[in-house]
Every structure is written in C-alpha cells, then in structure tokens.
Amino acid sequence: MSKVSRLGASFRDPSGFLFTHNGGLYRQINHSYAAEYDRLMGSGLYERLVKAGLLIPHREVDISPAEPDLAYKVIQPESVRFISYPYEWSFDQLKDAALTTLTLQRRALKAGMSLKDASAYNIQFVNGKPTLIDSLSFETYQEGLPWVAYRQFCQHFLAPLALMARRDIRLGQLLRIYIDGIPLDLASRLLPWSTRFNLGVFTHIHAHAAVQARFAERPIERSKMQAGMSRQAMFGLLDSLEATVRGLKWKLDKTEWGHYYEMTNYSNAAFEHKKRLVAEWTERLQPKLVWDLGANTGVFSRQVRGAEAYVVAFDIDPLAVAQNYLQVKEAGEKNILPLILDLTNPSPALGWDNRERDSLAQRGPADLVLALALVHHLAISNNVPLPQIADFFAGIGRWLAIEFIPKSDSQVQKLLRSREDIFSHYTREDFEQSFGRRFKIHSGVQICESERTLYLMECVKPLQ
Amino acid sequence: MLIFISGLMDKAPYLDPGSGSFLLQLLIAGIAGLGIFIGAQWSKVKAFLTGKKVVKEDEDDESDDEQG
Secondary structure, X not given: OOOEEEOOOOOOXXXXXXXXXXXXXXXXXXXXXXXXXXXXXXXXXXXXXXXXXXXXXXXXXXXXXXXXXXXXEEEEEOOOOOOOOHHHOOHHHHHHHHHHHHHHHHHXXXXXXXXXXXXXXXXXXXXXXXXXXXXXXXXXXXXXXXXXXXXXXXXXXXXXXXXXXXXXXXXXXXXXXXXXXXXXXXXXXXXOHHHHHOHHXXXXXXXXXXXXXXXXXXXXXXXXXXXXXXXHHHHHHHHHHHXXXXXXXXXXXXXXXXXXXXXOOOOHHHHHHHHHHHHHHXXXXXXXXXXXXXXXXXXXXXXXXXXXXEEEEEEOOHHHHHHHHHHHHHHOOOOEEEEEOOOOOOOOOEOHHHOOEOOOHHHOOEEEEEEOOOHHHHHHHOOOOHHHHHHHHHOOEEEEEEEEOOOOOHHHHHHHOOOOOOXXXXXXXXXXXXXXXXXXXXXXXXXXOOOOEEEEEEEOOOOO | OHHHHHHHHHOOOOOOOOHHHHHHHHHHHHHXXXXXXXXXXXXXXXXXXXXXXXXXXXXXXXXXXOOO
C-alpha cells in the first residue's frame, strides 16, 4: 500500500507542490505551469544553473501524481541533507543566499525568464553553498513588467541584513516572527537614521516603505504599471540590490564564545584526547546525520569520521557560527552546516497550521548527537533538571556522545560564582542515573588531565 | 502592445507584488534611465570638445555573476 502525503509548507504557489510517496520526496508540476517548466528545461537554463551549483538537480519520474487531475509531470529533486531556515543562518549565510538569489534572477533574465518569488526559504545549503531548491520559481520574462518578487527580496534578505549589520546582529531573529520577511516599515523604523545616507538602503528600505504606505489604500491597476521597466532597467535594479547587499558588512564584535578555545581551562592533552575520542567513535558508528550541539567554531565537528557523515554544527553565538561558515567557505567543505540555535529555546514549528517550518526535533532524529561541554550550561545556567535534559536528548538522537563536567571544574565554578548553588542533584551519579533511564551507556572515558568524562550512549527508550 | 499587456493581465502572479513596490521600481528605472541618458549626452559633449570617439561598453558580461 503506497503512502502519499502533501507537504505542509507547499501550498502557496499553484504551479505545483511537494509530496512524499513511500518515504521519497517528489514535486508535482501542474498543467498550469507546463509551458514555464518546458521553457526552463528547453532553454538550457536548467542545465546551466545546475552546473553552476545554483539550482538543485532533479529527474523526471514515472510515479502516480498526488493530484492526478492537475498533474503535468512529477519530478524528484535531489535530497537536501538538512533543511535549515534563515533565522538559523549567520549574517554571511543570509548574505550569500541573497547574492545567489540575485545571480539566479540575472541568469534567468538572460534566458528570457524571471524569478516569480525570492523567498529565503527557497534557498538551502547544499554541499556548503546556497542553492535554489524550488524548481518551479521561474516564469517567462515579460519586458516592461517590474520584478514581481522585488518586495519579497527586500523583506526576506535586505531588511534583515541591514538590521543585523547596522543595528544589532540579534535582529536576524525577527525572521522567526515574520515568516514572509521583515515588514519594511518596521525595518525602516528600527534602522539608525544614518542609514538614509546609504543610497541602496535608503531606496530599497526607507523609500520603499514610504511608497508602500502611500499606496497601501490606493491599489493601482496593473494595466497602468506595465510600461517603463526595460530589460536594461531590470539589470540596473539587480545591480543596485547587489551593491547594497555587498555593502552591508557585519563588524565582528566580541560575543560570548567567539574566542572560546582561547579561554578554556583544560590542557592541550585533554583537548586532543576529546578530539581522538570523537574520531574513534564516529569511525565505529559511521553516522550519516550528526548534530553537534554547542559546536562553537566546529573544531569537534571536523573530527567526525564516516564516509557519509553530514554534520550540522549548532551554536548560540552568531560570531562562532560566522567563523565556522567562513571556514566552510574557504576550505570548500561540503559536509558541515553551521547554524545558529539557542538550545534553551530551539526553533519551533512555524507558519500556517504550524506546518510550514519544522521544529528542530521534527528535523531529526540525528544518528549521533555530540554534546561536548554543554550540559553544565543547560543544567546550571538554565536550571534544567538532569532527567529533563536526558529526555530532550532522547527525542533528537539515536546515539549520544556527551561530556559531563563536575562542579569542581573551574568552568562550572565560574557559572556558580554569581549565584547560589541550588544544584545538589548535579553530580556524576545523578547524571548517570538520569541518562541511564533512557540510554544504554556504552562507555564513559575520563578525559586525561581533567575531571571531565566523555560518555557514549545509545538511546533505548526514545521519547514518543 | 495592447494584446501583449492583456496577456500579462491574464497571468496574475501568486505573490502580491504590492503597488508601492511596483511603482518604486518604475521610479528607480526612470531615474536611472535619466542618469544614463544625461551621462551619454555628456560623453558626446565631452567627445565633441576633446575630439575623441565614444567607446561603447559591452553590457552583457557573463562573468558578473559568480558568487564567492
């Protein structure tokens, strides 16, 4: 019996939709989009974009469509190892995704097509590079018509980038509230007044917001908008957007963890010992999907072995994630995806019916979760009792490599310095007992020259 | 031209492009176009005064769009 279900995030565009069939992911193309799809494939644009790593490759398949009455074709896109969202990206990831979108639009125009949407959610990191995953985003370009996705581009990319660069890096998190990008009037109000002297930001955000407000109650007939936007002007607009995006730079401030490895209290030998254990254990387990929680700049993520291993390196600190992403870019690493995540408030399910964007747990379970030098932050800084921490890990991974740092350790002492010690249940015995309820502890290795222990556990009672 | 426009009207985009966002693009296009026009005229005046020929730039360079 085959099982077909339509994806919750795929409903806005009438051109087609995503569905799963016996565990595989497919995209139905509707008859209404047939001509555009044939043009994408026939013009050579598809081939060029795929070759450049700008568009996800797909193949046409012969399976029954989810809605046969509407169906023109069914395609199977190449699978993406981990779906991430713009509110989890560092500044440079969002910036690169923006530049990729502009490149796609420029190349589409040269082939007589245009992007009909510019959603940041259509971009995913594939082999370390931002890539368009929605093959149905192209339509035939009609000279004279302005870019239909201009507003969406400004809301999804330009506004958050400007706010992060010119006001505060944490404002990227507004994308979590506004699922269709940050409203331009809000961005305009939040940006420093001085940004009006930046021609691009002034035009595409401040003036844009003002014009939107002026015409909000006075919709203009589309017939009156057709003329005037020549092909050359369209390229000019793209140049202006690109220059504005490139001109936005985040000055790397000192954040919480950016220099973490320079401030650790343990020896080089202990550090190397931990690295060796991660390499040995992953060599043995051969995990495919690894979540490194509290990955910092990804030092231990890079110790993960396994032919098919893909490591998602989460950290709360935007600077650490930014540095990690720069390393990925510089070295052309294809199997590491750095992301920003606050584990005390992980990404929830969002959007219409809470089904458009998956929560962190919905994107799991991982084959292996790494939690190195992490538990004391959850247990002491965030007051989460150890049994609840064990439950959380049992909900997201099959195997767990987790480090326990006792109270006597100076890093834990530092956390306790400014507060009363109410953590009588934070002991190695309590830790083993709490995790033992859900995990089988395969090994517990004392890290040399330290009081820390690294455990390898297998989840035997996952959360339902 | 009218047939062309009515063709566009039939195929409404699924996104709301926003009236203001559409108008702003036309405005930018207009200002940019004016700038290019003035620039071109100025080049001609300069060329006339200096006696040098105006060299046309190739606008369609494929190498413009590689990302780092």
